[in-house]
Amino acid sequence: MTAKRSVQPSTVGGRYLTTRQGLRVYEVSGGQVRDRLATDFTMGGHRRVYPFIPQGEVWIERGLGKRDREALILHETTEVAAMRRGCSYPKAHRLATQREYRFRHKPATKTRRRKR
DSSP: OBOOSOOOGGGGTOEEEEEETTEEEEEEOHHHHHHHTBTTOOSEEETTTOTTSOTTEEEEETTOOHHHHHHHHHHHHHHHHHHHTTOOHHHHHHHHHHHHHHHHHSOOOOOOOOOO
8 A cells, every 4th residue: 555645754764865856865764664655665766656755855765875875866866857758657767777777887987097
């Protein structure tokens, strides 16, 4: 079952992290979200998928490493942007997954050595 009304992130242990692409990003307790609002909440989401998340917000699950957190923020914000442009959720999810994949698999940048 999924809650229909929006709730404040603080009700599920939410903490503001950053703003990306005009969306406020909060880190929340995934366990509390699943226990109280939606049993299928996994890693993150936004209002266009989970109606309990307030408009203009993205929630991600607490406890992710820095790189995973960045990849998930990129995924969720890309998905919202695509849906705002009129893409269906399946298409937006596919685009976001491709972008996340490129982020996760880009070659490591080499550090230039200074001449002495």
